[in-house]
Amino acid sequence: MTGTESPGPRHVAIIMDGNGRWAQARGRPRLFGHHAGARRVREIVEACPDLGVQYLTIFGFSTENWKRTQSEVAGLMGLFRSYIRREARALLDKNVCVRFIGDRPGLDGKLRDLMDELEAMTAECTGTNLTIALNYGGRDEVARATQRLARDVAAGKLDPEDVGEETLPRYLDTYVLPDPDLVIRTSGEARISNFLLWQSAYAEYEFIDTLWPDFTRDIFANLVHSYGGRERRYGAVKV
Template identity: 80%
Template sequence: MRVPGTKGVDRVMPKPIREGNGPRHVAIIMDGNGRWAQRRGRPRLFGHHAGAKRVREIVEACPDLGVRYVTIFAFSTENWRRTQSEVAGLMSLFRRYITKEARALFEENVRVRFIGDRVRLDKKLVSLMDELEFMTSGCTGVNLTIAINYGGRDEVARATRRLAQDVAAGKLDPDAVNEETLPKYLDTCVLPDPDLVIRTSGEARISNFLLWQSAYAEYEFIDTLWPDFCAEEFGRLVTAYGNRERRYGGVKA
């Protein structure tokens, strides 16, 4: 098959994995945009723009690979520490991306959700996020979740606060709180936990991403910088997952 975004170059994608044998939900830490740009003598924002173009290619590859959910880490709670110009550029990129891609995502039947704390985001961006979520709310294809101003610890803290408020209001019995209860208060409450987490750029850390949800996820840390990450490589990682033995703390009989 022709890989989207390869400008007419035919590449062989790995064959789709067997039904029920591959990852249903893949989460991606899209790292390496800045380094990709700097190696080309360009500003970091040039790399972020290049990286944004890769998202569509990966989402388009999901159906053939049996991936129903894909969650991408776009901006963390720690990313506010970057230079003011880079943060402003990223926020502008998010607004532009949503405006440009909204119709295509809808027409491709992609359901879009955003996770993270929206309080610090500007009102225009939040409005665009709300509009895109509403526009695609009836879509039944790939579920794309975009994490903006997201941090795993922050998410758990916010969820715990909401849970405590329900306990204080008498809506929830404290004795009923267990590991099945907290996920109902997380940003990802309507999503299955990720089966596979991919991080690009050669860094081998999880950077505060989906801490609760990834307790039993498989991880792939690859050297490829995000703007160079293509559907072909994505397919190889998804297919490799299907060959792993998943025991969840048990042993094979």
């Protein structure tokens, strides 16, 4: 593949960081910031069609987030349930197709039922593809994918000699999605925190200081437009 200037990112992934700090700066509990961050998601999802973003993947809760206080984790699980109930109709009306990725068995049954219902409700939608990562970790995803692949090898469905770079992605949670073109992390932290490790091998990254509840449509648009001016060489040398 030769170097070329990109027309814009088809798939944007976002690590939504900074909710707790945003709340604490206002003298409020961390969960207040998480609620503010959840409201921000709608604005960004609605901005995608005008910006040419067909796929949006957001990091809602990582496998490492269980280390937070019991009260914060319980509050987040309640927030996820209320978000799905509150936003389901709006997502359907906006023609948004919703998927969830991550280790579902680790989540409570009521939340899993709501996730299943929202996926089924929006399965035929043809607009923005919104993927929400819950109880997700990149290493955990690769480990689970490898287990599924190994079972197919053991069952004789797959020849070990045929396993290559193109094989494993078919077993990942994101197997129906294109790889992300642009990964954004808010809040000033410059790390990827175990997010889409395999899929983001050639993604462009933007680490910005803005806390997630302050991440506006205009900021999003500027980052998308900035991506369009980058030269994508994929390891090749421009001649």
